[in-house]
Amino acid sequence: MDTKQAREQKIRAQLDQLDARFAELKAKAAEATAETQTQYDQQLKMLDQKRDAIQQNLQDFKSASDDAWQDIMGGLDTAVSELKSAFDSAAARFK
Template identity: 45%
Template structure:
């Protein structure tokens, strides 16, 4: 398996982890008081938007030619870092 394929698999695994975390947060939000639920739902919406951005970057990365994938890797990693920080932040607020 090439470095590129390994990286794609790693990012897909991270997206799977993210999906599980979003589902966990959604379940927690459902059990929250009404005023908090609105706040949590807004945060979850933002996380889902960032997740979609990461999916788009991953798709671009997968379709990139051999010469461009290293450059796209930087963009994908940046998108993932932002998403990862948002998840950590939201998880901390949901505790």
């Protein structure tokens, strides 16, 4: 079974990858037409909110007791997976 620290590092690495993708989408949004830029902005705002929620959950995870962290981890894994799917959807929409 993974240790708490290893799981935290894994989530942080995934967030770092998603942050890089977020930066790419922001760059595309800056080059888009006004209409498309509005759509980008809506998607970026939603992605940013989801990412912020994961960051908060990660802070809760860090401070969780040894007994509780595994319960929180399941929610974090699901949230990161959903965020990855949202990024994939946004990236495909704005190619």
